[in-house]
Amino acid sequence: MEVLVIHGPNLQLLGMREPDVYGREKLDAINARLKAVAEAYGVGLECRQSNHEGEIVDWIGRSPERFSGIVINPAAYTHTSVAIRDALAAVRLPAVEVHLSNVHKREPFRAHSYVAPVVWGTISGFGPLGYELALIALIRLLKGKENAKDEGAN
């Protein structure tokens, strides 16, 4: 079992600029953390970052050839990309949406996500820890340790 982690636009800047806003942890450190989690579960992991909506759509379109699930932080494209939503819906891989910040504390347009209705679930506001939780959730749900039937309505 292998999982694809997709970091959206501007996340290459993590930890390098404005540590008060983006935190001090670089993207590589987050990816290393995720690899450790994946290894602990015996799951493969590939991490990619792109500022290009089209490239992210390409990756998702080809993902079923190799991956069993997707962890995605669509960043700015969360709010503007129907193409990423359609790609996720088309490949039908289990996916989890992550946001570093609590989007509900920011500009109103960030409260709307085109991606949320086509993923399994969403985790926002926990910084880098959120990625770990997302990966754990994805793996546990994929491994059947969690019965999808037990997902509730509230």
Next chain:
Amino acid sequence: MEVLVIHGPNLQLLGMREPDVYGREKLDAINARLKAVAEAYGVGLECRQSNHEGEIVDWIGRSPERFSGIVINPAAYTHTSVAIRDALAAVRLPAVEVHLSNVHKREPFRAHSYVAPVVWGTISGFGPLGYELALIALIRLLKGKENAKDEGAN
């Protein structure tokens, strides 16, 4: 360190009615799971459920006397209760919002949360597992294993 878990309206019905929608797991089973997680981290835990907005507000108002953080699934009150939002904002305890279902796949009014802007973060769509993730996030952030400064902007 002790954590308060609050289950909002109708969650007493979990697992007893409509297992296809609400899952087969009863609220007691979820609470047992959470106790196991808390124990693993050496943290105390109290789980409560109420259908009364005012009672939830009472609980939050008194929570700083005893608790270090709150995990809350406000259920239907997510979308209608300014009082719960104000209570959380007033006591200023770290809090995490959980939803069993992916609220973005349901009626449009469920996409708006009065509570989200006053909590640390939100987890939705993972069924009972979401509670576990919320509790882990709260404990790890409280224990300082995660530096709040490292929470980012996306």
Next chain:
Amino acid sequence: MEVLVIHGPNLQLLGMREPDVYGREKLDAINARLKAVAEAYGVGLECRQSNHEGEIVDWIGRSPERFSGIVINPAAYTHTSVAIRDALAAVRLPAVEVHLSNVHKREPFRAHSYVAPVVWGTISGFGPLGYELALIALIRLLKGKENAKDEGAN
């Protein structure tokens, strides 16, 4: 077969204040009328009134243990309570919504009902008679004298 009648907030004042607006008939009189109808059909009946949203949610949550259907006038909670809606949807008992006044002749916010989409049907504008019609409808539909399949689309 037993039916639960729920009167929402402020309906305890019926007939005692402002007879020009609320009519001269007290809530007890309405309940008496409903008992007469129920008896005529050989059906049990219990009438309750509460100003507490949470208490109404409690009642609905426990209703399947004893009742076959619900007649509810959610009054002010019609327009603000997702919790009552979710309770009705969760227990899946046949339910009928009643309003004494014609809500469409009043403030615009009264035209929206959170409850309407989860009940069998709605009756509004006929004063106390509306309760009788609601009870008759519920009983006849429950008794299978009316084929649910024959409910149409317009």
Next chain:
Amino acid sequence: MEVLVIHGPNLQLLGMREPDVYGREKLDAINARLKAVAEAYGVGLECRQSNHEGEIVDWIGRSPERFSGIVINPAAYTHTSVAIRDALAAVRLPAVEVHLSNVHKREPFRAHSYVAPVVWGTISGFGPLGYELALIALIRLLKGKENAKDEGAN
């Protein structure tokens, strides 16, 4: 005393097409049921159906010459006809609005009724039984068995 029943557009198709949606009962059967109810109350009844907004406006405009009240299912014109609303408001005959289906479970535009604010009350969601209830309500209110003063505000 005579009552006019008006069936709006497409109701001529009742029972003949899509019984799963429209029910299996034909319009004639509904009219027969209504005649039985009217006879039981000693009231005359005339049932008409039209797909023409203008014809319905004509009928309402002339109705006071002969009828004491109107039962109307405006169907699609519920949502688009100011002309029918104005006709009902102009003739000032007591009127009751019926809908076979629960309009609140369908497309959002069906939740708005131009007619509702000018009728006595509305009954929706009970299939053909709704017509019976509407006729009973109209007759009882007209016969003064129900004191209009007793109609309340909720």
Next chain:
Amino acid sequence: MEVLVIHGPNLQLLGMREPDVYGREKLDAINARLKAVAEAYGVGLECRQSNHEGEIVDWIGRSPERFSGIVINPAAYTHTSVAIRDALAAVRLPAVEVHLSNVHKREPFRAHSYVAPVVWGTISGFGPLGYELALIALIRLLKGKENAKDEGAN
């Protein structure tokens, strides 16, 4: 030169019902007044009333065969008929829109007119006198006593 006067739905009831709302003057009396005005200007006049949107569209479509201009009170169709708007735009006859009442003192939906953007001008709120003013305006503008070029921007 001949002018067509079109009275929209429910105007056949003028003067016969609710004189406090609709005034005491019958439609025939208004038509007689208009004939007097037309004669004074040496202009022919034909007055028609219909409750049928389609019939009004028919009349407008054929109007260029005989008429030089149109005075129209679209009544309820003002707010709902794109078909009448399109008919007036298609035949390109000079037209004037009249309303007996001041539509801006009534329900908000009456403030919007589909017809207004395709007529020369609108007169509302003056009761039957409004028709006379509309006819005078149409005739004077048609007779070139008023230079269309002199119509201003405010």
Next chain:
Amino acid sequence: MEVLVIHGPNLQLLGMREPDVYGREKLDAINARLKAVAEAYGVGLECRQSNHEGEIVDWIGRSPERFSGIVINPAAYTHTSVAIRDALAAVRLPAVEVHLSNVHKREPFRAHSYVAPVVWGTISGFGPLGYELALIALIRLLKGKENAKDEGAN
């Protein structure tokens, strides 16, 4: 009997600039036309123009000391001045609103008038002729030749 005519902002430019938009007739010529109409009816007339909202409010506030009615083209203040609306409502003099152009053919914000709900009626789209019609309407209604009771509902 004396009538006050108020021309709103920028109308001092009439006929001097952009004759294709504003027409070729100057404001003085329009005032002269109106004087002729007033004389024919034996009515006094005073015409004023101001670009100052406050000055127009002053004039309206003092108008009952001398005038029996008001013809007003509020021009740009139509869409933005609650103060002029309140002044007209306070003095309760009969008033008529005029617009040279058909406001419904222009920018959407011009379709809303703060003034319309507090005047007797509105005339728009007929250029300078509109002023004449407005004055005639005001005088005739004031002189009782038209019975206000006969103003209808459409």
Next chain:
Amino acid sequence: MEVLVIHGPNLQLLGMREPDVYGREKLDAINARLKAVAEAYGVGLECRQSNHEGEIVDWIGRSPERFSGIVINPAAYTHTSVAIRDALAAVRLPAVEVHLSNVHKREPFRAHSYVAPVVWGTISGFGPLGYELALIALIRLLKGKENAKDEGAN
């Protein structure tokens, strides 16, 4: 196999008025073109035009007695007729919606179609050619040369 073509309001004026807007081709010529196409496919064809919403609803209601599919240009009723939408949905005949002009280049209210969600597909902007394309599409889909299963999601 026979197809019904319905031309909505004002289309009787095609080619006779405003050739720059409506084109120079009369409705008869369009109908002749369509007959040629139908003959080439060995399909019967009947073309009707009406300005009456109710008449169009009548036609659609009776269409299954004789026709296998419908080509409809609802013209102005596109934007205002729930009755035509409901008729098409009730009879469940395959239908295609045509518009001569590109409705997206015109007033904003023309961008909304009540009819579009209940037809197979929509063709707009190609003038009379659009009717031919609509007829070809309908026939090919009906003849099974196109597998409905092959209709995609974008």
Next chain:
Amino acid sequence: MEVLVIHGPNLQLLGMREPDVYGREKLDAINARLKAVAEAYGVGLECRQSNHEGEIVDWIGRSPERFSGIVINPAAYTHTSVAIRDALAAVRLPAVEVHLSNVHKREPFRAHSYVAPVVWGTISGFGPLGYELALIALIRLLKGKENAKDEGAN
């Protein structure tokens, strides 16, 4: 004469995933069908697919160097790309917009197209056949067999 066909994001997945939604026909098969149509008309054809908004904008910007017209299915970019709209408007090549599915049966945000107001016409809901119709329309209009002047207003 040569025509450019542009397939937007995720259309490379056609026929390979979710045949119940996207149909069983692959993009290559559709392109082959289009080549056959083009050949029958003696017209050259080039088909391209991209998930990159910028690449599609590049293609459109250079298209006048070689192509006489464009058939475009902007897929997800239909609803979000002002850049593609501006490119089409800038090069002023005749263009036709195609959608495989009936966008009006899907999420509300799919009812809005940034592209529609700058193309000749739109065809949606006919699956792969829609591409053929679009190509035929484009070629016939380009070849002058259809007089653009004959495009009408409805």
Next chain:
Amino acid sequence: MEVLVIHGPNLQLLGMREPDVYGREKLDAINARLKAVAEAYGVGLECRQSNHEGEIVDWIGRSPERFSGIVINPAAYTHTSVAIRDALAAVRLPAVEVHLSNVHKREPFRAHSYVAPVVWGTISGFGPLGYELALIALIRLLKGKENAKDEGAN
């Protein structure tokens, strides 16, 4: 004469948490101040606080048995409770609404009050002093020292 003071949700926390936001004065101190004011006017006073919407509705419903007027700070329920609004409207006791903070400087949803249209007046932004002003206003108006007829329109 006795007055009921109702403090809404979370106000039990006043002065105990976040003095920079809520001020340093505890609820008891405010109540003491109000008692002093009441005594100075020779008026009885009872102060209550509740986080339960239903309890507040209960209190208001029973208030006419003992009180002549109500001072209420509905806090969070200001924005969400139709039930409190209906209770105040039903008992028809003179009431005054108070807010400690200036609600117009906070989140937009706080600018809307369900309660404001059914009270005599509103006072917001003056901290604890606002309660005193509200009580003085209520007493003076009740004592007839202020003529209700002298309340103006601006």
Next chain:
Amino acid sequence: MEVLVIHGPNLQLLGMREPDVYGREKLDAINARLKAVAEAYGVGLECRQSNHEGEIVDWIGRSPERFSGIVINPAAYTHTSVAIRDALAAVRLPAVEVHLSNVHKREPFRAHSYVAPVVWGTISGFGPLGYELALIALIRLLKGKENAKDEGAN
């Protein structure tokens, strides 16, 4: 210490017209009342009225030269004047907004105030008494008898 009282447009008419709406008390009487209050507190007072937005902006701009605080009833300009808001924000004098009537019982547009977010607090609905309360509030807060820090959040 001196306080400036500003009465906005149409308030010069107070007590002279429509006593049922505006009350019987003239503006001079209100000013006299305010002088008495000010004297009791040993504070100077100047009362001004203007119908001119610009003049009010002038006054506020120069107010810091002489005054310590402002009581303002912006009347109609409440809802339309960004200039008065900006003036109050620029001079940063403590200010209190008063309205004679309860603006929430009137037209919806009166519920919005441009001024409220830049003043200390707002008092509405108490007629002339409201001015007294506003002046008392301003003086007490200015005199430091009330600690601004004690202004709360609800």
Next chain:
Amino acid sequence: MEVLVIHGPNLQLLGMREPDVYGREKLDAINARLKAVAEAYGVGLECRQSNHEGEIVDWIGRSPERFSGIVINPAAYTHTSVAIRDALAAVRLPAVEVHLSNVHKREPFRAHSYVAPVVWGTISGFGPLGYELALIALIRLLKGKENAKDEGAN
């Protein structure tokens, strides 16, 4: 060639109050800067400031008698004055709109400008330098050194 510079409401306070918000430069200093720029280009300049919308409308109305272009900072009237917009549109002098601050970083209502659609261009966010840029732009465009034809579409 002479240019008129108009400073809108509250700009007389520049540099005197709140230097952190409004900057330290007084209006006179800005005017002096602008005179220097104008002299360098051999252009006359007159600078005026007013808090009165009507006075600004007066100035614009008379400006063509003497000026070739206008630089205007409408300040608060940007968002509320249709009269200033209409004046600028009527005189048709080239005009440039300036804002000291970046209006898009402030309250949402400041993002809308009534003036922008009738001026040549807008400059906002550069403080006093913005006035210089605006004057340079106006002079260069007026002097024909910039070809208006070269103004592009993006």
Next chain:
Amino acid sequence: MEVLVIHGPNLQLLGMREPDVYGREKLDAINARLKAVAEAYGVGLECRQSNHEGEIVDWIGRSPERFSGIVINPAAYTHTSVAIRDALAAVRLPAVEVHLSNVHKREPFRAHSYVAPVVWGTISGFGPLGYELALIALIRLLKGKENAKDEGAN
């Protein structure tokens, strides 16, 4: 000091197509003009154009390595790209937004800019001259000749 100039989508077409809309000046000529301005100020300059949102985000993300400020015409991405906004906000380089045309004279969706709230200022409507003004503003502000503190509030 070096400045980066970014031209957004479709600007490569400048001067080559539709000179009446886009002007006759090619992008190279604009860049040459800007180089001349930069040289006059002794500042380095690099000009780039891209149709790819992701590429623009890449450039901005790397810009602090070499550039001191950015001049950007985001063209179509102005209205749709949160990613470009986030990139500008992340790197925190001073930036100026330019638009060739006056966006407020075009389609309503062009009035909204995602970019404007994160740049120093915006210049629109002056054609190629606008770029020069933007560059001058950026350089002068960067060189400290303009004190950022002097940027005002209007």
